[in-house]
Structure formats: structure tokens, C-alpha cells
Amino acid sequence: xxxxxxxxxxxxxxxxxxxxxxxxxxxxxxxxxxxxxxxxxxxxxxxxxxxxxxxxxxxxxxxxxxxxxxxxxxxxxxxxxxxxxxxxxxxxxxxxxxxxxxxxxxxxxxxxxxxxxxxxxxxxxxxxxxxxxxxxxxxxxxxxxxxxxxxxxxxxxxxxxxxxxxxxxxxxxxxxxxxxxxxxxxxxxxxxxxxxxxxxxxxxxxxxxxxxxxxxxxxxxxxxxxxxxxxxxxxxxxxxxxxxxxxxxxxxxxxxxxxxxxxxxxxxxxxxxxxxxxxxxxxx
Amino acid sequence: xxxxxxxxxxxxxxxxxxxxxxxxxxxxxxxxxxxxxxxxxxxxxxxxxxxxxxxxxxxxxxxxxxxxxxxxxxxxxxxxxxxxxxxxxxxxxxxxxxxxxxxxxxxxxxxxxxxxxxxxxxxxxxxxxxxxxxxxxxxxxxxxxxxxxxxxxxxxxxxxxxxxxxxxxxxxxxxxxxxxxxxxxxxxxxxxxxxxxxxxxxxxxxxxxxxxxxxxxxxxxxxxxxxxxxxxxxxxxxxxxxxxxxxxxxxxxxxxxxxxxxxxxxxxxxxxxxxxxxxxxxxx
Numbered sequence: 001x002x003x004x005x006x007x008x009x010x011x012x013x014x015x016x017x018x019x020x021x022x023x024x025x026x027x028x029x030x031x032x033x034x035x036x037x038x039x040x041x042x043x044x045x046x047x048x049x050x051x052x053x054x055x056x057x058x059x060x061x062x063x064x065x066x067x068x069x070x071x072x073x074x075x076x077x078x079x080x081x082x083x084x085x086x087x088x089x090x091x092x093x094x095x096x097x098x099x100x101x102x103x104x105x106x107x108x109x110x111x112x113x114x115x116x117x118x119x120x121x122x123x124x125x126x127x128x129x130x131x132x133x134x135x136x137x138x139x140x141x142x143x144x145x146x147x148x149x150x151x152x153x154x155x156x157x158x159x160x161x162x163x164x165x166x167x168x169x170x171x172x173x174x175x176x177x178x179x180x181x182x183x184x185x186x187x188x189x190x191x192x193x194x195x196x197x198x199x200x201x202x203x204x205x206x207x208x209x210x211x212x213x214x215x216x217x218x219x220x221x222x223x224x225x226x227x228x229x230x231x232x233x234x235x236x237x238x239x240x241x242x243x244x245x246x247x248x249x250x251x252x253x254x255x256x257x258x259x260x261x262x263x264x265x266x267x268x269x270x271x272x273x274x275x276x277x278x279x280x281x282x283x284x
Numbered sequence: 285x286x287x288x289x290x291x292x293x294x295x296x297x298x299x300x301x302x303x304x305x306x307x308x309x310x311x312x313x314x315x316x317x318x319x320x321x322x323x324x325x326x327x328x329x330x331x332x333x334x335x336x337x338x339x340x341x342x343x344x345x346x347x348x349x350x351x352x353x354x355x356x357x358x359x360x361x362x363x364x365x366x367x368x369x370x371x372x373x374x375x376x377x378x379x380x381x382x383x384x385x386x387x388x389x390x391x392x393x394x395x396x397x398x399x400x401x402x403x404x405x406x407x408x409x410x411x412x413x414x415x416x417x418x419x420x421x422x423x424x425x426x427x428x429x430x431x432x433x434x435x436x437x438x439x440x441x442x443x444x445x446x447x448x449x450x451x452x453x454x455x456x457x458x459x460x461x462x463x464x465x466x467x468x469x470x471x472x473x474x475x476x477x478x479x480x481x482x483x484x485x486x487x488x489x490x491x492x493x494x495x496x497x498x499x500x501x502x503x504x505x506x507x508x509x510x511x512x513x514x515x516x517x518x519x520x521x522x523x524x525x526x527x528x529x530x531x532x533x534x535x536x537x538x539x540x541x542x543x544x545x546x547x548x549x550x551x552x553x554x555x556x557x558x559x560x561x562x563x564x565x566x567x568x
Contacts, residue, residue, distance in 0.1 A: 104394050107391050107392075109389050110390060168295060
């Protein structure tokens with residue numbers, strides 16, 4: 001396994017691999033790897049000849065008052081985990097190489113898909129995501145790229161962008177990986193105190209409750225959401241960002257639950273913003 | 285020579301060619317080919333194994349009241365010219381295939397470079413250009429792409445975008461090709477009446493006058509521009525959009541002429557908007 005810092009060197013290496021007929025599988029991350037990331041890497045290992053992991057805490061997708069500075073970073077730890085799952089190349093660029101002086105170009109998915117949910121709470125976030133993912137795709141030249149479904153809206157936006165810009169990359173979404181008690185894996189879980197960690201479980205409990213209500217015949221989104229909000233607000237350190245039932249592809253709000261309905265949650269627990277989501281009807 | 289209409293078929297063809305080790309040279313155009321385009325194609329023929337010409341009158345770079353509908357189109361005529369200079373593939377997509385229903389992604393070079401000059405007169409124009417060029421690059425997968433320097437600002441914006449998005453494409457700018465009397469070649473010259481065609485020469489005469497003034501020791505941009513404006517306004521059917529002296533790389537206005545100074549002109553002659561430009565000091 002090799003760690004490459006230089007954008008130019010990485011691109012040259014990947015263009016050469018492609019030219020040699022290698023199939024490139026790519027997992028872009030911000031590091032501080034957990035089982036969710038590792039599940040993507042294992043699937044990538046199966047799908048590609050050359051498995052590339054990028055680790056880049058991308059400044060353009062963080063807002064002014066967000067956790068860019070405190071986001072956990074440990075390249076040595078991540079490299080050891082990556083080696084164990086068979087990563088070939090880690091791309092870990094510097095921000096000054098990704099966004100050199102005079103940088104001016106941004107990729108934007110316009111419309112509701114990026115202005116609702118996390119787009120409403122985090123203005124500019126998806127513009128940062130789509131810009132860096134476009135750049136990573138042109139540098140790494142992957143045949144296939146894997147993303148976690150925990151960032152459900154991000155995955156939908158990246159699918160849209162990839163199709164719109166004709167990027168020749170297959171986008172694969174992989175299921176949320178959860179702790180044994182149900183908490184969705186996230187690099188940000190490290191911020192939680194023991195008590196907050198306990199309260200954070202309410203996201204998963206809300207998802208289970210929503211599924212229970214739907215299985216029992218409820219289809220009115222407003223009523224379901226109201227119950228879930230009460231459940232989440234009962235935990236003293238929580239503050240709801242959003243609780244919404246949306247169409248899986250368009251992310252438009254749905255009044256009535258159907259097979260395309262996804263529950264999407266964003267909840268602050270203390271100062272830590274956690275997200276979770278899931279389909280409300282069985283998907284298989 | 286083959287004409288390909290389908291985006292998917294074109295991309296597949298180009299990915300296969302790259303994989304086979306072919307060097308792809310690409311000239312994106314809106315068709316109605318003239319000697320300017322042909323000079324790009326001849327240079328592309330020298331630089332690539334596979335020479336691709338795209339012909340696409342891109343709706344997203346035209347404003348509401350511009351000439352999208354009347355822009356001259358004749359694929360048969362263009363195909364004959366292309367064959368003569370050795371084009372291998374013409375890519376002539378339909379707008380509905382380039383921008384299918386639900387299309388939402390745009391590439392933007394932000395800041396002064398796209399808000400001055402043509403960016404000021406044609407809001408959204410460069411956003412349309414950078415978006416379609418990104419798409420054409422991901423579809424055609426060129427090693428080298430050739431653009432005319434007549435669209436000086438467009439070339440600067442595309443260079444910026446290509447560098448910022450790490451697109452692995454060498455951008456080549458080629459000199460303006462002029463009619464024997466000095467008029468810069470343009471597909472839009474076809475709109476001119478005989479009388480307007482005569483008056484349109486004032487763009488080239490203004491450029492020559494500016495060079496003469498600079499050769500004579502003048503370096504004050506404001507004074508030079510004032511003389512040129514008077515000269516242009518003396519032609520009855522002209523209406524000046526802009527006459528500016530700018531730095532060749534940043535496109536910022538310059539008070540004093542130096543080796544980086546470019547004169548940039550946009551002038552309506554009747555209803556036809558013509559552009560021209562040139563360095564004010566010898567460049568070799």
C-alpha cells in the first residue's frame with residue numbers, strides 16, 4: 001500500500017493504471033475510518049483491480065461555525081485499517097494542492113435536492129461536496145465509486161451530478177453500518193459523552209418507531225413525524241434539525257407514506273450533529 | 285469519418301480509443317465552420333491519433349434575447365469541410381440528450397473573470413460554456429483540446445476551469461483567423477448586410493489604431509480607449525458593448541499598457557454582436 005500526497009502524481013498514477021486496463025474502485029472519505037467506511041472498502045476490493053481510498057477533510061463543505069478544525073484526523077491509524085482491508089493507494093492531498101491560490105471553479109447541483117434537509121441547515125455544504133467529488137473523480141479516474149447510504153442526500157446529489165456531467169463512474173450506495181445497539185456509525189460519534197451516546201440512540205429508536213407505525217397501517221407523514229419529534233425531544237440534550245419523510249429519488253416531502261418513502265433525521269445531541277435515515281417500508 | 289449523435293455511444297467510443305492507447309484531439313464548436321475552426325482542426329490533426337469535432341449549438345450559453353434560434357446550422361456542409369481536414373468523428377448531440385429532463389448540475393468559474401466583459405453583457409453565458417465544456421470533456425475524454433483566441437475571455441475561463449477541476453486535458457489556444465481585409469472570422473458574420481460587413485471592419489481598424497498609438501509611445505489606457513470609441517462610433521450602425529484594455533491572464537482592467545495588455549472589443553453592428561481582440565505590444 002502506498003500513500004500519495006500530490007494531486008499530479010495521483011492523477012498520473014491512475015491514468016497509467018487505466019491505460020494498462022486496470023479497473024479502479026474508489027472510496028472517498030474524510031478519514032477517521034470506521035466499520036461503515038471499511039464495508040465500502042471491502043466491496044470496492046471485490047469490484048476493482050486497484051482500490052483507492054482518499055482521505056481529505058474538505059474545507060469547502062464545512063460552514064463557518066462547523067467542526068472543520070476539530071474533525072478527527074489520524075492518518076497512521078487510518079492507514080493501518082486500510083492496509084488490513086486491501087487498499088492499494090491512499091490519496092491524502094493537502095488543501096493547498098486541491099485549492100491552490102486563485103481557485104475559482106465550483107460544481108453546483110441546483111434546485112430542491114440541495115436546498116432542503118442538510119442543504120437548508122448547511123448552506124454551501126453540497127456545493128463543497130459536489131466540487132470536491134468532481135475533482136476527486138477527475139484525479140482518481142475511477143470506474144466505480146462507493147458511498148455510504150448514511151449520507152442519503154449526499155448520495156442522491158452525487159448520483160445526479162455524475163449523471164448530469166456524464167462522469168463515466170458507476171456510483172454504488174452501501175447500507176448503513178450500525179453499532180450493536182443501533183447507532184449509525186459516524187466519525188462524529190467520537191465527540192459524544194457517555195450520556196450523549198446513550199441519548200443519541202433515539203435516532204435509531206425513532207426510525208424503528210416510524211417503521212412500526214407504518215407496519216401498523218399509518219401512512220400520514222405529518223402524524224408520524226409529530227410522534228417522532230416528541231420522542232426525540234424527550235431526550236434532554238437533543239435539538240432537532242429536521243425530521244422529514246421524503247421521496248427517495250427527488251427528496252421532495254411526501255404527505256403519504258409509500259414504497260419510495262425515506263425517513264430522514266438530523267439531530268444535535270449536545271453540540272454534535274448526527275444524521276440517520278431509512279426506508280419506511282421493506283425494500284426487499 | 286463517422287457522425288455520432290448519442291452521448292453514450294460517443295463516450296464509449298472515446299473510452300475505448302483511450303484504452304487502446306490513442307491520443308484524442310478535440311475541437312468543440314457550434315458548427316457553421318469557417319477557416320478559424322479549420323485551423324483548429326488542422327492543428328488537432330497534427331496533435332492526435334483520433335480527431336474529434338463536436339457540433340452543438342449549446343442552449344445554456346445563450347441568453348433569453350440572443351440568437352439561439354437563428355444561429356446558422358448546416359451539418360451536411362460542416363461534415364464535408366470536416367472530412368476534408370481529416371476529422372475522424374463528429375459528435376453532434378441533441379440538446380435533449382445533453383440536458384435530459386431533471387438536469388440540474390452547473391459548473392461555474394466565479395469572480396471577476398466571468399463577470400466582466402462578455403460576462404457583464406451576457407449574464408450566465410460563461411456558466412453555460414463551462415458546463416457544456418466540462419460535459420464534452422467527460423464524454424470525449426480528450427488529451428488535448430483546441431480553442432480559438434477570438435473568444436479570448438472564454439479561453440481564459442476554460443483554462444481556469446480545466447486547472448481547477450484537474451481535468452487531464454491540455455488546452456491549446458490558436459490565433460485569430462481573419463478575412464483578407466482584417467475582419468475576424470465568425471459564424472455570426474453571415475448575419476451582416478453588405479453595408480454592415482463594411483462597417484464591421486472598424487473592429488480590426490480599432491485594434492490597428494491601438495497598436496499604432498502604443499508603438500508611438502502612448503500607454504494611458506483611458507486615452508487610447510477614448511480614441512477607439514470615437515472611431516467606432518463614427519460608423520452609423522455600430523453600438524459599442526465594451527472597449528477595454530485588460531491583463532491577459534486575470535482580465536482585470538489596466539490603467540497602463542504593458543506586455544500583458546490585451547485590447548478587447550465587443551460591438552453590435554446592426555443587430556449582430558461581434559467581438560475581437562489582440563495584444564497591444566508585439567508578442568514574439
